[in-house]
Amino acid sequence: GAGVSQSPSNKVTEKGKDVELRCDPISGHTALYWYRQSLGQGLEFLIYFQGNSAPDKSGLPSDRFSAERTGGSVSTLTIQRTQQEDSAVYLCASSHPSGSVPYNEQFFGPGTRLTVL
Amino acid sequence: SQQGEEDPQALSIQEGENATMNCSYKTSINNLQWYRQNSGRGLVHLILIRSNEREKHSGRLRVTLDTSKKSSSLLITASRAADTASYFCATPSYGGATNKLIFGTGTLLAVQP
Known part of the structure; x- marks a missing residue:
């Protein structure tokens, strides 16, 4: 497929455990983003990778x-010692900034729904 | 918070009617984007309007931008049940190297068949 993929699609974990979420961006996209969406909330920016530059954390x-x-491709988001407030949908996106249009549209994956019990 | 605001928070209409959603933002922008989200999962990019544009069309979508009022509107004409989703406006962060998007609070649209 040509889209952004994320795994797992759902993750249930116990408080205090570590979790790893994976994102495969669209091939050739140099920019990768992680966002978080808590229940009933808007999307919150977490971190940004662009090429070989230092990430914006x-x-x-x-x-x-x-x-x-x-x-420069696959990304993993790790949450250590998870807390209940970490429960959310974690979304990954990629884009291909180019030329005079640096703020191109972002292509989102389906997200990982994390539930911390 | 830089987060924009959208209104209404929720909108329920009948199939065939038009739906209008509004977005306000706080900072100067290069462009403004609208996204759709189904069932709380991945977002789909709908349309991008640049700061030097006032109106843009894409199929049944019409977006306007008023940079003097820092506001935008999304109009969906002849709505369908399949348009039921949450709609978010988003503006890229201004300046610096990060192209992160600042999302509005979203409008939940329900189209009744």
């Missing part, structure tokens, strides 16, 4: 959250 809510992007 300004949206990460705490030091329990981290993300990496290997080889």
